[in-house]
Amino acid sequence: MRGGIDLGGTKIQAVVVDDASALLGQARLPTPTEGGPADVSEAMAAALREAATAAGVQTGDLTGVGVGSPGAVDEAAGTVSSARNLPGWEGTFALRQDLGGRLGAPVKLGNDVQVATDAEFQLGAAREYDSVLGVFWGTGVGGGLVLDGKPWVGRGSAGEIGHVVVRRDGARCPCGRRGCMEAYAGRGAMEARAYRLHARGEHTVLFDIMRRRGRERLTSGVWARALRAEDPMAVAIMARAIAALGAGVASAQNILDVEAVIIGGGLGVRLGEPYVARIAAAMQPHLFLDARPPQVRLAALGDLGGAVGAALLAQPA
């Protein structure tokens, strides 16, 4: 039995799985918004304890626990640095040792997007392929790569597909640069655009839906509802996002020539197949091998892919 933890900016998802990666228990807790890395580590431990309880075991019984983390992960050193969407985590924190102590089980660290890609490759929508680009479409747009059956991480930071340039001197990205795909397609940038257009007097139901559902952000569910209501602003912002995804993912494909592209992430999973088809169609005019596009598939593991992928890190070698 193994544990897996997907450490996100808004929530911590923990799972306990058996040796075949079948789910035995799971739990989700909000990510602390105050304090520092040790507080986050304790919340991660609490989430995994809950998942273990659901599975009828204790965390000390697990043969290992994998963590998919944002920020710069140093797997060898067992540290996470510059996780800027987590509280007080600008520096370097020895997460492997700290969390291992709390759980009484060995911990392995990996990059959040990479482990989610590995999960789709080993267990999900990309099982039948040897080369895969995972595109995780949420607040930002992250990417993970499997090439010739093995993760490709470069010098440790490969897959930053959100920061492929789709328009030189284009829109300002949350990363501070200009014209990145994420500046058009990231949910964070889409929300910022909705606020700007709304402030200029353009009508939208996006913020009404947000308030009615007790949200403080334009979540994937809020977008899905506004799109279903054919809200013109939501439709226009989404069309712009999909055009950017088409150009950026096609650019990546022109470089990599992988067999399959898997679309996951909060927005990808929530909007599902029809939007995967729209992304594939938006890629088509930019594909160099247009007669032979890659397979474009929806992530099969949904919200749990990150945590199940993290648990893969804890497999015996």
Next chain:
Amino acid sequence: MRGGIDLGGTKIQAVVVDDASALLGQARLPTPTEGGPADVSEAMAAALREAATAAGVQTGDLTGVGVGSPGAVDEAAGTVSSARNLPGWEGTFALRQDLGGRLGAPVKLGNDVQVATDAEFQLGAAREYDSVLGVFWGTGVGGGLVLDGKPWVGRGSAGEIGHVVVRRDGARCPCGRRGCMEAYAGRGAMEARAYRLHARGEHTVLFDIMRRRGRERLTSGVWARALRAEDPMAVAIMARAIAALGAGVASAQNILDVEAVIIGGGLGVRLGEPYVARIAAAMQPHLFLDARPPQVRLAALGDLGGAVGAALLAQPA
């Protein structure tokens, strides 16, 4: 002793090298502009015969001959298809068998840009690295990849960096698509832009230099001379090309996170180090890991890299 042939749209470069890839003889012939694949194959054989004579041997003495080819290369079948910049080569031609018969030596085929990248990786500017992106900047912009010490070709067509999108709905590319990097940075597109601006009445010395030097195209040498003369049109078109290369190559780096980027090709080799530095500077604002840019180096093997890389294909396994 091995042979190598770089089959280009304007010239055929042949080399004979020893087991350590040291040059023993070389020859260059123009690529036939009429006829069909068999005529091109005979011109390739003629170039290699000349190189062999310079090395004091006959082609039948060679242990093998490698070919770096444009178009779609099927290494297993020994065929080249859709080499559209070669005369009458829209279909599929069994180049391995045909050329092998003419030379009396076994022939191996590879992709032109990939073999040039391998040459820089094994013998040239990228020797000290494990992961490399080769950018070949000439009439078009081609790319080759070495990841973890091995060529990465995807399903056979990876590395099409010239068709990374740098501006959605941007300039028309020679490939027919819009906004590709090559639409701004390929020498073919740069020449087309110079003709358009000139036709509109803008002054330039580009075409004067071309005629004076007896050329029919704006060759890399013509561009180099016009830039040295600070011709405003040449300077402006080049600035636009470099901005596009900066965005496109940085996009590739954000996906791949390689150790080194090698800049070669006709324009890259001709313009040399100062322009490699300009490309590196143009990449900087688009690099996600801006504090840790890749090494950006000039190709060390110059004009012969393609042929020397092709000869590597004929190494004993």
